[in-house]
Amino acid sequence: MKVALLGTSIAQAHAAGFKAHPDVEVIIYGHTPAKAEQMGARFDYPVTTDLDAISADPSIDLVDICLPTRMHTEHILNALRAGKHVLTELPLAPDMAGAHRVVEAAAASDRQVFVDMFNRFVPSSRMLVEAVTERAYGRLLQLTVETNTALLWPGFSIGLKQIPLEQMLGDLDTIVRALGVPGDIEVAKTAKDSEAAAVDALLCYPDALVRCSTSSMLPMSYGCRGGYRAVFENGTLACAFIMGADGRTDSEITLYTGDGAQPLDVPHVDQYSAMIDHVLECLNGKAANMIGPDTVLASLDVALRVDRAVNG
Known part of the structure; x- marks a missing residue:
């Protein structure tokens, strides 16, 4: 090929x-x-x-x-x-x-x-979607998804004009796959300069408080870090990840319940490589396309709503 x-x-x-x-x-x-x-x-x-x-x-x-x-x-x-x-x-x-x-x-x-919806190949994202949709720990009450990054790729800006579509879309896709399309969206923003900024989006759902937050204002030594905290009726899932410019991600997930804290097994996945593996498997007839353009329309529409709120 x-x-x-x-x-x-x-x-x-x-x-x-x-x-x-x-x-x-x-x-x-x-x-x-x-x-x-x-x-x-x-x-x-x-x-x-x-x-x-x-x-x-x-x-x-x-x-x-x-x-x-x-x-x-x-x-x-x-x-x-x-x-x-x-x-x-x-x-x-x-x-x-x-x-x-x-x-x-x-x-x-x-x-x-x-x-390239690489987030769909990240085990921690899959675990969150499954926990919400299958109500493994009861009904979701509160969800915070956060990504904080330096400008890791030379020539790649992540200012206010880029954040909603190029940085938040992956996290928004995880939220939409878990909960569906939100009602109203409220946004707060700030900027360091034209290349680095931060956006907080509050996504309104009938029964859950959901916030998606992204910042690109971190120093290079910080790399890219983030995660989520999902509060359910019967427990809380807390995820923390760190990612390098090569796409390699290390994640930790802990389940907190009335019985204590339990670390969960998270397979190590290079998310970009996993995405490319999937593409090649599809082209070789060994898998069905799970990142086709028709599958991303709802998430893109939500990201564009955030973009309009940020950039007018």
Whole structure:
């Protein structure tokens, strides 16, 4: 299989995931030759600055889009027209109109489209969704989901304009999968500068108090840390994680009940690698696509509501 990886910033996390598959050939596209060459040298992949050549190359099976959000819809549709499978970094599109165009194009194509909802492969996120939907500890009363990060990827800003769609979407997706679409959304925000900021969103549900919080104002030494606290009728789940720029995550989950504190087993997962493994398994006919564009519409709509509240 041959993959064209478009981008040189967050694309580095995808490149690391493909390195685990020596049978996959990767070519890197970068708009800036120096950045493309630097990334190519790091991962020992060839590079190009010619997008048209990628579309015309019949040997390329999958186009992996890690370009700015405003470019996602255009490049997904172009890749489908060229007969390629597509993996796109989240969000699927910068607006719901573009998202629906992609869903329709994917449905009319014999190619597969994947959205990098890497949070769906994180065991701690799955455990939370299952605990809520199966009422393992009774009804959910309160949920706080939090991510705090430094600017880990060179050239990748996470200011107020980026946070709702590029940083909060994964956490919002976990919340929506567990609880459905919220009613009203209330937002508070602050900014360090145009590249780093923080947003708190209060999501209104009939029977649960839910808060989603993200900050990108941490120093590089902090890395990326976060987790959740889910308060149920019969217990509390508390998760803490730390993630590096390579996507490797270490998590701890503790269940607190009237009988005391019980650490729960959490399998170690490199979330970007797990996502890429899933994509390759789907393309090889070994799995069904669980991150297709139609599956992310509700979460994207919620993130866009947060974005409108933050940015107008």
